[in-house]
Amino acid sequence: MKKTLLLITGTILAAMMAFSQGTITIDASKQYQTIEGLGGFGPDNGVTDAFVKHVVDILGCTAFRMATPPDFINSAANLTSGTINASSSGMAANVSFANKVKAKGQQLIISTTWTPPAWMKQNNCECQKWGGICCNSPCGTYNCPDTTNYLKTSEFANYGKYLDLYCKDFKTKTGFDVYALCIQNEPMFNEPYGSALLYAPRFAAAMRTIGARFAADPALSGIKFYGGEHMCTYAGNNGGQGDNSKYIPYLMDDASTRQYMHAFAVHGYVDGMSLDIGSSGDWASFASKTEGYGKKMWMTETGFASSKWSDYMNSGKGIFLALKYGHVSLWTYWVLFDQIYADGVPDGRTAVAKQFFRFIRPGAVQVDATDNTSNMISMAFKKGSDWTILILNANTSEQTITLSQAAGTTLP
Template identity: 25%
Template sequence: MKRNLLFLATAVTLLLFSCSKDETLQDIEENIPKGTATINASSTQQYIRGFGGASIRGWIPDLTSYERQKAFDPNNGMGLSVLRVRVSPTPSEWIKEKPTIDAAKQYGASVIATAWSAPAWMKDNNNLVGGKLKSGNYSSFANHLKNFCTEVGGVDAISPWNEPDWECGYESMHNSAYEIASFIRNYGANCGAPVMGPESLNMNESLTTTVVNNAGSNLKYVCGHIYGKTPYYHNWGKEVWMTEHITDNSANSGNDWASAMETATEIHNCMNVGWSMWVHWYLRRSYSLIDENSNVTKRGYVVTQFAKFIRPGSNKISCTANPSSGVYTTAYKKGSKIVVVAINTNSGSVYQGFNLTGATVSGFDRYRTTSSSNLAHDSFNVSGSYYGITLPGNSITTLVSR
């Protein structure tokens, strides 16, 4: 008995020593430490389209050639994999979208387009602000969207309405859920690209469900924004995309580190409820991913921790979402590559264990962003299914298997 107790005490001492030194650990499957994030690479979840931002050229200056490369290049840039653009109600403006669209495509990004309003003459108030698309002009509006797609060389998805449930003083259009569904059901096939919708202000569950249930097969993707909304799970039977948001639920509306950490947690939440895409509002702005001086911001580096390493074609895999207090983890797989993202919202460092099943890896490249570092890189080896690392306080860490 004494010998058994001595053996157990020695094993615990070695475990704690290894943790403090941030070294890899052998897995003792029957005694995995409490608080371990369990990852099952055999349990495949939603397809990942990607992470990105909006370039609304008609309202602010377009991205420069340098900023396009910095935003979308997966090797020498942020690796953003989604670009969102506006369908201007003025057709002569469309061709000006092409340089940024072409650059995003060149780097493998998806391009999605949103119409804030149909041309004024198609609406019941003959105005770009407010009003409704008249049913007698549904065919004309579908043709308008199709012509946009042709002019810019094609997009991956198009949204006929932006925030139809939000009354505002700028370009907008406020048809009901049944009217939106009717347009998509009868004219969605004529819009020049797969249709996404209804893109409500706060992923309104009732409005979205009504559109999904009545739009038929022409609605290819469900999308919406999350202003004032916590991401949630709903099985609409289609990919769900979060196509616009900027942190607005605290004083952290700039590009301080607290704001960046809120963005990290928001992306985690979107992925954890089964959504396939996350898109920030303006891609370039003082509070955005790239600032007005073409520099990647702290928020931009946080998004890079996802976008650069979780490439289109990946799937989320089963992973403990909140393995310990203040720590949030998700995991992804593409082919044999495993990517793990761990967010530590605690002010102090935390030792976090992981137990990976369904895949075998020999080690990881590690990238960490904190308030004082950006994508700091090192690597470590693993032996067996269990490993552990130290997460710095208020940080985001991405592990890429090798």
């Protein structure tokens, strides 16, 4: 039996024991989400043994996200015949990374599509198209006015077959299944890299076609689906930008689509690039909606601000709010090779991430934690006889606390 108490403050970030003034009351009779995994995007900028050791052994990652490659099958004729592209660099990177983390006992990998194959799309391009130029066009970085950057409705069934063959080939080469798929990354706007528009009504229609295919195949029926990976506000996912942004109504409220969804997933950005830590109320709305349908809540991409300690603290607050109030069961950072890895040199982002990744493990259940100290929030997790209690102290001075147990709760 062990108890871990983690204290995050504006002046220190360390695992430590704290006692006396101020009280946190733990009530194990009130239980929330069960953690599936915490981590980030894995196969990027090369897959070295040193990198894998860092993210698994040092950071403590237990969930990894990767990109479903758009060149796994490179023509309609090859899809018909089931001929895969043996030269797909994206598939090679995914398989290499998966086998390396598998060797370290980790097998929770989710896979998001940034773009379907170009030959399935109206613009015949893997990303936004402008002035006849595919990707990196002179119109600007984001949101070129390309209304043709989308998966054709006539290709929904073929796209389902494409994902079918991708998942089966992945298992053949790794020995385990992809844990879950998202059929489109950030589906509301064009991007200069792999992207496609898949507005909420069409996202749901595609999801029903693909979900039905997977559910009917015993080799695929255990693979889960998540989405829509739009930005992180509740209003923004509930029609804040019109019918096209109604991902909650179309993916959660509609039972015919919801049956195929394991989790509703969002991204922690304001605009696709700038960090959005969210708010307790917003996250609580997500939790209420998903739990009302017996579904999970995920946060599958965000960045950590990087210039100063206050930015690192905001990043820590973002994870804290998602877990405590959003009851998020799977949380993945953007590219782990980014400064969370930092070529093996730890920095503030490494320190922030470790406080969560290393100590909140798969299978841990969040239980109720309340405190009576201003500018401080706490949360607690229990797995068997092991406890992890986290405290975020937003005060400018150290705080001392006493742990209290509610009736029926026994702390070590």
